Amino acid sequence: SQQGEEDPQALSIQEGENATMNCSYKTSINNLQWYRQNSGRGLVHLILIRSNEREKHSGRLRVTLDTSKKSSSLLITASRAADTASYFCATKGSSNTGKLIFGQGTTLQVKP
Amino acid sequence: DAGITQSPRHKVTETGTPVTLRCHQTENHRYMYWYRQDPGHGLRLIHYSYGVKDTDKGEVSDGYSVSRSKTEDFLLTLESATSSQTSVYFCAISESGQTTGELFFGEGSRLTVL
Numbered sequence: 001s002q003q004g005e006e007d008p009q010a011l012s013i014q015e016g017e018n019a020t021m022n023c024s025y026k027t028s029i030n031n032l033q034w035y036r037q038n039s040g041r042g043l044v045h046l047i048l049i050r051s052n053e054r055e056k057h058s059g060r061l062r063v064t065l066d067t068s069k070k071s072s073s074l075l076i077t078a079s080r081a082a083d084t085a086s087y088f089c090a091t092k093g094s095s096n097t098g099k100l101i102f103g104q105g106t107t108l109q110v111k112p
Numbered sequence: 113d114a115g116i117t118q119s120p121r122h123k124v125t126e127t128g129t130p131v132t133l134r135c136h137q138t139e140n141h142r143y144m145y146w147y148r149q150d151p152g153h154g155l156r157l158i159h160y161s162y163g164v165k166d167t168d169k170g171e172v173s174d175g176y177s178v179s180r181s182k183t184e185d186f187l188l189t190l191e192s193a194t195s196s197q198t199s200v201y202f203c204a205i206s207e208s209g210q211t212t213g214e215l216f217f218g219e220g221s222r223l224t225v226l
Contacts, residue, residue, distance in 0.1 A: 035215075041220075042116075042217035042218050042220055043155075043202070045215065045216070088154065100215060102154050103154055
């Protein structure tokens with residue numbers, strides 16, 4: 001079963017609005033990462049937050065992590081049509097293999 | 113963009129035939145992974161490699177084998193393809209699995225098994 005579960009599965013907003021996606025996971029983690037996938041393309045790494053961090057920013061992206069609730073959220077502010085994509089959270093356990101376990105993703109549509 | 117090339121990008125085959133997908137990287141990264149992506153399941157790890165000739169199973173490894181004879185190449189083989197293996201396959205690489213584990217992905221290989 002997947003480690004991360006995203007919510008909602010699909011989100012449709014207007015350009016300029018904020019988009020919030022949530023991710024829940026089950027076991028202890030080393031870090032949590034967010035990836036974006038444009039239609040028909042590979043995944044692209046967006047941001048990483050370590051287990052000892054609570055919030056991180058990168059441009060219009062804001063990620064929070066609550067290890068007590070085993071959850072994370074990705075906020076995209078002032079969304080653009082180009083932000084239309086699927087967004088996945090992925091968790092890395094404490095082992096040294098580096099393998100990531102992905103959730104099923106949130107599909108975001110930003111309407112112009 | 114990370115130097116990752118997957119081949120073939122598209123393949124249609126028949127049930128029972130062998131299929132090999134190739135992932136080639138020019139980044140000299142130690143870790144390489146094969147994932148499959150299916151609607152409703154997200155990305156699932158098939159196999160991964162943490163060095164030349166060092167591989168291990170992921171969560172959906174049945175029906176798949178891998179080989180890594182050189183740092184730059186990671187092959188995924190379906191010995192006898194089945195319709196349930198119709199999917200999009202992604203190769204990914206990671207420089208340091210021991211720290212961040214950030215992955216760089218290829219563009220995917222779409223496999224259809226008839």
